[in-house]
Amino acid sequence: MTELCEEGGRLYAAALRAGRISREDAEPAPCLLEFALLHPDPDDPDWLRPVPPAVALAQRLTPLEREITERRRKALDIAETFEPFMALSGQPVSSSDSITVLEGSERINTALNLATAQCRTEVLTVQPSGRISEESLLRGLERDKPLIERGVRIRTLYQHTARYSQEKLAYAAHLADGKVEYRSIDELVERLIICDDTVAFIPARDDQQVALELRHPGLVRYLIKVFEFMWSRAVPLSVGTPYEPAPDGITEIQHSIAKLLVEGHVDEAIARRLGMNVRTCRAHIAKLASALGSGSRAQLGYLIARSGILEQDP
Structure with a gap:
């Protein structure tokens, strides 16, 4: 099971x-x-x-550790086999070589495994909220544990809703190390993985079955800057909580919802962008309406604009 x-x-x-x-x-x-x-x-x-979830996770991962070790050894062998051939491509990278379309989870994971096996300095990841399956957990551990053992730094961005995901918290606790950092932010658009300043991976379809492997130096540098911009505004996963009320009685997540409401987004779109279910989103909207004394949805938008809360840093 x-x-x-x-x-x-x-x-x-x-x-x-x-x-x-x-x-x-x-x-x-x-x-x-x-x-x-x-x-x-x-x-x-x-x-x-x-x-405790951290204990339960460790118990379930124990029988998988031997498999992870074996796969790690195979991944490193494959990377060492192909490294001399990759070094032969000394000519400038053309636009056709710098963007590769990866179709199917098997090909995507193979490319990710190769990229992380070759990584020497840092991996940056953006992971919008969502439940982690055991299969995804195993794949993540297969890639992350060897990196940590080689001294590679890992920084991961989650959405604030990850703070209520026992799977994500237990996963973060399992890999807790000085070289691994986790932070959360209110809104993340899509997944992103960057290895050193060499290669980046982004999804090309909502079902996660098609991805783009980007090796153009300009594109990778741009995505690193985007990551650093979000990272500087994120909150360490182990410190504080964005769900605690500010002095004005409104939480950071409710500030984010207020901004999207004023922009005209419906509940479903807001929930999707903030990584929560619609029922939770509507509960936050109700609390926001109560804090501002709103009696209707139309009045809520007016009161948000008049209150000036969007002009403040939450």
Whole structure:
């Protein structure tokens, strides 16, 4: 079993918040026990206590570590095999060589594995919010652990909503190291991976099945500057929270929502851009309306503009 069922995820989150869950309530989600996410409460046999997500993640990753080590060795062997041939291309890069279309997840992952195996200094990544599957987690570890062991620096940008994702928090904790930094920001448009100042990868289609491999020096430098711009405005994942109210009673995430509301975006578009579900987005809009004393959606836009909150730094 590789996926935690939806009901299991909901009950596990509830157990983490409450500190325990009754055996009866946990029965609809047997995946919780299969994942070893609950253990008996020593003080009361009718209750179960949740295993901390970082511990649960480590337990599930342990049997995969040997596979990761073997794949890492193969990836390095492949990179060393092709490195002399890549060095032969001493002529200037043409426009046709600098942008490569990668179709299909297998070809995309092969190109990413080769690029990270050759990386020597730093990897920059932008990861808009979304649930991490175990398959994606394994691929990430396959690429990230060898980099850390070689002393390569890794900086990753998430959206603020990642702070409520147990998978992302546990993944960050598992790779916590002086060379690895995680920050979050309110809005990220698309995924981005940059290796050194040599190659960048961006998606070319919403279903993530087509990507572009960019090797033009000018394009890569531009994307690095875009990353640094966002990084300077992001908040370390381990410090503070953008969901705490500012002195005006409005959180940073609500400032972001207010800006998008004034720009005319509908709830669904706002939720998509900020990496949250529509129900959560509407809950923030309701809190924003309450803070500003708005009685209707039309009045809310007027009060946002009149309040001057968009002219302040949240």
